[in-house]
Amino acid sequence: MSAVQAPTPVSQIIANGYRGEFGPGNQCRVTRVTLHGGLDIVRWQSTFAQAVELPLQDDSERIHFSFTHRLKGKAHCSFHDGRRHTRHAINEGAGSISFGRSREGLYHQQGEIDNITVMINPQLLAQWDVEIDPTLGSALACEHCFLDGYRSGEMSATAHLLCNAMDLSQPRSSLWLYGQSVTLVSLFLQARRNLACTCRLSPLDRQRLLRAREYLLADLGKAPSLPALAREAGMSQPKLTRGFRQLFANSVYGVFQQARMAQARSRLMEGEASVMRVASDLGYANASHFATAFRKQFGINPSSFKAGAGHD
CATH class of the missing domain: 1.10.10.60 (Homeodomain-like)
Incomplete structure (x- = not known):
């Protein structure tokens, strides 16, 4: 019987230049920019000819505002919420808000993906004095948060700008990146305010x-x-x-x-x-x-x- 693969810490995955061992024909590139005061931008680009399943442990201590800029193929993730594993599809042109201290899960992908994630310390988000709706506040407090399905033209355009900026040989200034990151987070929160109750x-x-x-x-x-x-x-x-x-x-x-x-x-x-x-x-x-x-x-x-x- 083969050994169970140990979860990979998110802190290792988001290390700038992470490649991972995914076998021949598979490519993975992670670009990370650390900004002041507990804010990081992480771009994940990967092409997996064969399906890859990656066990994860979220040790980042950050709230993830994640937007999938490009997807050719299929991808999903699942996390254990204390009772069961819940699976979440990852879709092109859509984003998610997730947070979970030390929770474990699985990331599955086959094909090509380009994703941008703004990772923010909860204390920094609180300092911004932004309006957090009760549903999101409860989800963040339980630390098993995964809310998805966020889409808008502005959100897509902002994610596109950030992806392009992280490709430049002469990167944008930290102030510009910080501003675009704040904009992306604010668009997620705006989408939540515009979202009627689905219950x-x-x-x-x-x-x-x-x-x-x-x-x-x-x-x-x-x-x-x-x-x-x-x-x-x-x-x-x-x-x-x-x-x-x-x-x-x-x-x-x-x-x-x-x-x-x-x-x-x-x-x-x-x-x-x-x-x-x-x-x-x-x-x-x-x-x-x-x-x-x-x-x-x-x-x-x-x-x-x-x-x-x-x-x-």
């Missing part, structure tokens, strides 16, 4: 809304009509639109648009298709309309983004 959603309604989102995103070149989506979900249109706001913190079209722009970004990073081709494939008859939507989502023109990714 009023029944398990059946949650299942229907998840099915509706899957149907909505099946073809990113054309969004189904609201009546068609409501019929697919088995819900009235008002209940469907209200449910999307509650469960996904966005409108129906907002969820569709974020997924469409995330797909556009991934294709432009791959470099195999022109901006015009990507725009056309995603249902844009007018390239300028596509450029406007992309810039609104990520704060940069698609042609500039493609050039910055290293493609002509």
Whole structure:
């Protein structure tokens, strides 16, 4: 019987330049910038041809505001909350808030991921005198916190800026990085203030809304009509639109648009298709309309983004 692998401390993983032993064909790079007063920025970039499972122990003593900028493949993590292991999917263009002193868990990934995490000492967050809603406050206090599903265009654009900044041979100033980190944290907290209580959603309604989102995103070149989506979900249109706001913190079209722009970004990073081709494939008859939507989502023109990714 093979020996059980001991958990890897998070402090070891976030050490700048961490590589890990993941076998041939697998690559992992960690970039860490430590800022003043208990604030760190950590970028995790990895490509795993074969599925990798990494046992973890969170000894960081930090709250993690984490945003997955890019994902081609699958990734999830699970933590023991004192009663059972709870699994959380990691999605492209989405973020999570997590905190747990010395808790253990598993990280699983196959494919490629690019993630940025702002790690903040709880005492520093308290000094900022920001508004922490009761649900988040209780989750942080129990030290088994993992709250996910945070999405917004501003959040995605800020994460994109931080990822780019950590790639520069001449890095941005500490003040700039600190400011962008504070901005990302504030956007997470803003998303929580805008998030209606999901506890009023029944398990059946949650299942229907998840099915509706899957149907909505099946073809990113054309969004189904609201009546068609409501019929697919088995819900009235008002209940469907209200449910999307509650469960996904966005409108129906907002969820569709974020997924469409995330797909556009991934294709432009791959470099195999022109901006015009990507725009056309995603249902844009007018390239300028596509450029406007992309810039609104990520704060940069698609042609500039493609050039910055290293493609002509």
